[in-house]
Amino acid sequence: MAHIHLGEGSFPLWALALWTTIGVALVGAVVYRIRKGGIRTNQIALAGIGAAASFAIFQLNIPVWGGIHMNLTGLVGILAGPLLGALIALVVNIFSAALGHGAVGLLGANTLVNASEAIVAYYAFRTLLRMDWDIFPAGASAATLGLSAGAILMGAIIVISGVNGSALPRGDLTIAVAGLVGLNLGVAVIEGILTGFVVQFLASVRPDLVGLVDHTTGEESTGVTA
């Protein structure tokens, strides 16, 4: 659920410029890779469905850990891949900011946070499958690792930027942010379990959606069990 929920003007201008520049560079690199490597139509379809699911769950506050929302970015990364996963993070954050959930000025920072979750989850899932892990533990671990990476990046962005209007010394701010990051790690467990079940279900009914079967030939890969 890592997402910077601060309002407009919370970060100093240099920090906004920095995170926006890095975010634009990431999206630019992703678009370049997609244009160069091409993309399958079914992946675009999955990206649309993934964006809808992620956006919807982004806005729903569940009564656990005091009240939190989930992202499903780990699931999105596993299903749509790291490139489309990063673009979905951008789309979800734009729509969220348009509705007042997250600041427009923090779009770059929030896109970086959520894209990192999708990217790390995707590569962790692929790595665990190569190590011959079953689908559920691989999906749950990958999503948890991805979300943890996003939470740590979120904390680093806040600590590096500082918060306008906060009188906290940098050390106290770091401790407070560490607490927020810690809570995000707890939420990652809930989302990891949910992702593990969803990926396992999809693998049993449509293994091509999770990359276990070649989409065009229908041949099943070996060495992986659902």
Place this chain on the structure above:
Amino acid sequence: MDRWKQYGGLAGLFAVCLAAGLWGFRSTGGALPWAKRSAQALQRGARAGGGALVDLGRGIVVAGPIRKGGLVLEFVGVVAALALLGIGLYAYASRYRGLDDSERAARQP
């Protein structure tokens, strides 16, 4: 890989994350909604607090900025538009793939 190693690794990861979550929950004010917790922690620093980890009586609610801004209809509209786009593209991709397969089959002697 042995199944016990997989689930052992997963359990270890969950244990670390849950311990961090519990510490974060207590050190940033206890049972507070995220926006309030975040604002309070960043403005006034870490302050210990308690409360229930799960509060089912609160239910699942739409995020405050959307609910209070009267944008629930817009939220539902965006979700529906994205879902329709995805499902439409999925149906198109399935049909396109079907045509492609039949063309390929027709070309085979």
